[in-house]
Every structure is written in C-alpha cells, then in structure tokens.
Amino acid sequence: MKSWPLYEVFIRSKAGLHHKHAGSLHAADAEMAIENARDVYCRRNEGVSIWVVLSSDITASNPDNSEELFDPAEDKIYRHPTFYHVPEGVKHL
Amino acid sequence: MSVIDLEKRFQEKIDSDIRIEPRDWMPEKYRTTLIRQIGQHAHSEIVGMLPEGNWITRAPSLKRKVALLAKVQDEAGHGLYLYSAAETLGAERDEMVEELHSGKAKYSSIFNYPTLTWADMGAIGWLVDGAAIQNQIPLCHCSYGPYARAMIRICKEESFHQRQGFEIMTVLCAGTPAQKAMAQDALNRFWWPSLMMFGPPDSESTHTEQSQKWGIKRFTNDELRQRFVDMIAPQADHLGITIPDPDLKWNEERQHYDFGEIDWEEFWHVVKGHGPCNKQRIEARTKAWEEGAWVREAALAYAEKHSNTQTSKSKAV
C-alpha cells in the first residue's frame, strides 16, 4: 500500500513572530496534516497558526555548495556598523 | 574529496560541536547507527503507551485520568517526533513499523513487564520516566540535529510525567496501610527492570566507544545508571518505602550510592523476547496496525479523489 506523504510543519508561536519549522509528519492530505500538527506539535499552547507543506515541494540549497553560497558574505565587514569610525563625543550615531 | 578527507572533516565538525544536518555528508555507519538507535527509541515510546493505556479506564479519579491520558498522548507524540527524525536519515516509516512487528527492531525491555495495580502508574512515572529522562537529557546535545531537536521537545514534556508519577506514589504512601503496601509492591517489581533500562554494563557494551566519538552518546550506561540511583534513593526515603536491594547504601568516599548486582540473565531473557509481556505487546501493536489499514487506505483514496475534483474545478474557472 502507498503510504501517506510527508509534510513539513511550521508554527507561529504567537502573533508577531515568524512561523518556525517544528518538525514533520505524515498525513493523507494537507487538511489532515494541519489537524495532526495541532495534536503532535501544539499540545501545550505552542502555536497560534500552522503552515504545512509537502516535504517533496521544498527546494533546499545543497550543503556541497555552501562555500560558494555563503562564503562571499564572510569578508564584507563594511556591511556592519562596527566597521565605521565614530569620532569621540558624537552621539546618536 | 576522498572518503578519508570527508571523514576527517566530519569528525572535526563533531569535535568542534557543529551539528550534523540531514543532507550533510556522514559516514554510512553513523547513519545506520542513528537509524537503529532512533528507531529503537521511537518504538519504545509507542510500545510504552500500552502498559499505561491499560489503566486509563480504571484511573481512581478524573484528575488522575486526564493526567494519564495526557501522558500517554505525549508518548505517542514522542514516538512521532522520533520516527520523523529517523526518516531524515532515509529510513522509511512503514519499514520501521514492520521491523518492530517482526521482532527485528528492539524497544526498551521495561515495557515487557505487566502493570498489575494502580500503583504501577505511580512507579512507572517516577522510575521509568525518571530513567528515561536521565538517558534523554544528554541526547539533547547529540551531534545529529534532528535527533537533538526532538529530544529537547521530549525532555520538556517528560518532567510532567515523572512528577505525576511521584505524586501518585506520595498519595499512596500517605494513605492506608494497604495503599502503602501497594506502592511498595510496585517499587519492588519495577526497581530492577528500571536499572536495566540503561543497558548492559560498560564492560559488555559494544557500541559505547564509537558512539561517544561521534557525539551520539555523552555518558556510559553505568554512569547514567549511577546518576539514576543517586537521584531515586533519597526520593524513596522521602516516600518511606524501601528499595528492594539489601546492598544499597550511601558511600561517603565515592559520594555515590553503592548498589547490588543486576540480574543480567533476566535482562537478556526479556530482550530476546521471553519477558512476561513481549508477545502481548507486539500482538497489540500488530493488531492496531492491521485493523487500521483500511482507514489509512480510505484516507488516501479520499485525498486523491478530492485533489482530482479540485484540479478540475480550477480548470473549469
């Protein structure tokens, strides 16, 4: 028998915060995935909103390409405020 | 990059406390070790619902009933978090379930003991969940990200399990002589099997060294067992019941409790399938799985039909 597909579950823990990945679960369809996510990941007021998405629909970056993707940001210290000199005595900068 | 280089880089990551995530390169043995361990852990949570499920309908009050129901539901959740963690390593859920049913995969031997009285619900929460917590806390820092994250969730939920168990014991121990005797009897039966939950002694434990190197295991079986005894002994004193071990006593020099020899023959006997309830537990799981098959099929058929109508609807617009 074909098994139920895997869904990734994202939960907003309270209004004002991002949805955050909570885990995954199997369900026959998206509606059931939301119901199951309520029971599996929100038994103690952990959430006010749930997103589910089929795991197979997620496109992820490849860890083998991490260097070319993320290394270029490493030496750009001029993107941070600490790179810049503020003369002594100058406030609100 | 050669396998030797990859292995070296992998070990460097572990040594500098960088978590391994599902799509990172990992040695095949690391993957299979984790699948086996996480699977075994998941099965223990699922089978672990059975001895307690036995008492839900007979809980002595509504308060105890909702607590036990919530605890058993948590254990189902723990099983699901862990199956999902194993699936990130490429394990298939259905295969894991089949391995449990065929006896190929193991689960904690403690769940092969029967729950004869209500006091067993107290002893299980106090001792069995207590031992589980000792085992699980170090796993929150395990090198494999999804496993560590599942363990953090689980540990948060476990503390209520242990407390509700201890509360049941406290009430029984402050009750009638018959109630106190019931609590003592439960301790007598669950004490030694709880100590066995930490696995064979270090001298016989085959996986410990490699697992420690890989950051899957932080403490040895004997270290965790000692911590458990040190934690439980004063609690038993508080309850006013006696741990069934004449050799148990505080060792001032070691700053630990000494305790008696564990009957490892019994442990292996139960692990190999000959405990009092092994057969019953697997039968219950298999029955639930087989009798639920039509529900799983029907839900899938419904989902497929529904998605077809939805596509045709959106086409029609």
Ligand SMILES: [Fe+2]
């Ligand atoms: Fe659990």
Ligand SMILES: [Fe+2]
């Ligand atoms: Fe528990």
